[in-house]
Structure formats: structure tokens, C-alpha cells
Amino acid sequence: MRSYIRDLGLLRDTxxxxxxxxxxxxxxxxxxxxVALAFGVLGLPxxxxxxxxxxLTAESLPMVLFMLVGGVVADRFPRQRVMMxxxxxxxxxxxxxAAMMFTGWTPLWAMATAAAFSGIAMAVLFPALTGIIPEVVPADRLQTGNALLGLGANTSRVAGAxxxxxxxxxxxxxxxxxxSGLMFGVAGVLIAMLRLPPHRQEAGERHSVLRDLKEGWKEFSSRQWLWVVVAQFSVMVMALQAAHGVLGPxxxxEHLGGPGAWSMVLAxxxxxxxxxxxxxLRFRPRRPILAATLLCFPSALPYLLLGVSAPLWMVxxxxxxxxxxxxxxxxxWQTTLQREVPPEALSRVSSYDALGSLMFGPLGLLLAGRLAVLVDARSAMVVCAAVVVVSTAAALLSPGVRNLRAPAFPAK
Known part of the structure; x- marks a missing residue:
């Protein structure tokens, strides 16, 4: 309990x-x-x-297309201002x-344009967030900071749903x-209130965006543990999207009683x-990437249980x-990324991480329906579980994944 109280002491940092x-x-x-967007659009005449x-496509496509550019922007400019x-x-x-729906002026092109700007904003926000955390949190408390940020985010996801x-x-x-618009605005104001040291740019030649992307790729590809796990997740997320987006519902x-049962699984x-x-907060393995990768094996459990007709409570x-x-x-993962990657390249590397991890997700959604027709939904779910297990086992073949050690910080 004393350890948790010490961790929560980070909340005293304004x-x-x-x-x-x-x-x-x-x-x-x-x-x-x-939910607001879906029912708002579907409620239109x-x-x-x-x-x-x-x-939705107008929102998601720019997010993918601009993710790498977002990493460059967040590494070039003060991340506080980029997030704001x-x-x-x-x-x-x-x-x-919201204004379009209140007034009844809802041409599809206008709604798609507004959604596209939201997608671009998200593509900039994620890399900037990853990079700004080490600017705010001391190196020996990064894991605590990431965990507390995760607690806030997870609570919001549950409450928001x-x-x-x-x-x-x-x-x-x-x-x-x-x-939603009001909440984003409040978040922007709070970010503006942060007091961070002035952004320092290295003197010398100003690089092109392409040069910055190449340098970010060099940082990304030079770390075996990093690109191996991202490759693992590109395959895993394909299976997870198929299972969560199509096969589970x-x-x-067909077998569990309808949407209420699936809501209980998601809950x-x-x-x-x-x-x-x-x-x-308290799990501090000496080999963090090995431990993180091993934790992917149990994530196949609900898909396997659905595939073998287990009772709902087990699922x-x-x-x-x-x-x-x-x-x-x-x-x-976030803590190791922030410790191992130089601060000046962190946002670009995190954008490669996000893009690589998510790029096959839409393919999983596309293949899930075909697989359910070719075999059946239960067998397809077992295939998803097998993909998770096999991709994780393959990642463990990498010495970089198995051997990377966390830095030792003096006990406090």
C-alpha cells in the first residue's frame, strides 16, 4: 500500500x-x-x-495518411503547442x-470535410502525446506516469461508452x-496551461519532411525489439479487429442472446x-519487452473460448x-519506447509504431466476413486466437525482444 501511495504522489506535480x-x-x-457521430448521421433525413x-472513412483515412507527418510535426515544434x-x-x-445538424444544413461533403479535419487532428495528437510525457514526468517515474494516464483514459472510455x-x-x-467538441476544447485549454521549458531546435540545416521521415525510420528500424513487436501487432491487430468488429457480435x-451478451463481454x-x-503501477520486470510480449498469449483466451462454445461467464x-x-x-511498451528512443525522434518513431501496428486492421474486418462464410464463425474465431498465439511466439524468437533490459533506478 505504501508503494501505491508513493506512486500517487506524482499527482502533486501540477x-x-x-x-x-x-x-x-x-x-x-x-x-x-x-456514438454521437453514428446516431447523429443516421438520424438525418x-x-x-x-x-x-x-x-467515418473521411475521418479514419486522413488519420492514417497523416500519422507520419504528425510525427514529424511533433518532433519539429513544441509538443505542447502541437497538442493544443x-x-x-x-x-x-x-x-x-453539431452546428450542421442543429441547422439542418448537412451536405455530405461538408460533414466529410469536418470529419477529415478531426482525423488529421488525431494523427497529430498521438505522436505529440507520446513525446510530451518524458518532458513532464521524470525518467524514474515514467512507468507510474504512463499507468496513471492509462487509468484516466480507461475510466473515460468506460464512462463515455x-x-x-x-x-x-x-x-x-x-x-x-x-x-464532444466542448471536451476537446477544454483539453486544449488545459494543455495550454502547461509550463514547459522552451523548445530548443538544433542549429544547422533545416531538413525536409522526407529527410525527417528517413531519420525517424532509421531510429525505428535500428531497434530490433521495436520493429519486431510492431510487426507482431500488425498481424495481431488484424485478428483482433476481425474478432471484435465482426465475429464476436x-x-x-447467433448463440449468446444478442447485443446484451456482447456488451457484457466488452464490459x-x-x-x-x-x-x-x-x-x-507495481510490475517492474527487468526485461520489459519480453514480459510485455508474453502477456499477449493470454489475450487469445476470449476468442478461443468463443470458438469452443464456452459459457458466457467464461468468455x-x-x-x-x-x-x-x-x-x-x-x-x-510506452515506458520502454520513451526510455530507449532519443527525445528528438520520439514522436516520429511513435508514428511509425502506430501506423505499423494498425495498418492491417481494416484487412481483418474485410476478411472476417469471408472467413465466417467459408467455414463458420466459431472456427473463424479459433483462427483468430491461433493468429494471436503464433504471431506472439514468432516475436519471441527475436533476441532483441528477449534480452532488452530496463535501466536500474535507485530505490526511493
Missing amino acids: RFTLLLAARTISVLGSAFAP GATASTLSVV AGELVNSVAFFAL VLSGIVVTLVGGAWALAV LLAK GEAVGTLVGVFVA IAGAFVLGICFDVFGVL
């Missing part, structure tokens, strides 16, 4: 508390956004699933969507979009992520374990 509050409120806005698909700009652009985009549905039901999608509808995972924060328990493992993995 700068960290501001960053934590901004991140928590921003994630709450992001958790509101999907004449809107169809295709209308929603166009708007990203939050405020997100705020304007969602207020614009519940509250967004209530707000949409009571007052409609337009008001929910406005709430399909099995819940079990969400609770696991909250518990995982407290595990991550929920498996999802709870997945939530714990993924949260601890995330904290160990």
Missing part, C-alpha cells in the same frame, strides 16, 4: 496533473464521438449506412458537425457532438483495463484477462 486532466477529458470526448460509412492545436482543431470539427448513449437518447446526436447474435474487458492499471472472464494484459502491455 504539470502532470494538468496533462492527466487534459488526456482524460480528451479521451472522454473521443469516447462520446463514435434520407441518411443510410452508406452515408455513415462515407463520414490538435485538441482545438478537433473541437472546431465537432462543433461544426455509457454516458454517450444516455446523452444521445435524451437530447439527440447533435447535442452529443457539441459535448455475430456469435453473440469485462473494460473492467480488466482498469484493474490492469494497478498491476502496471467474460477471458475478456477481463485480455483487458488486464493489454493494459500492462501498453504501459510497459
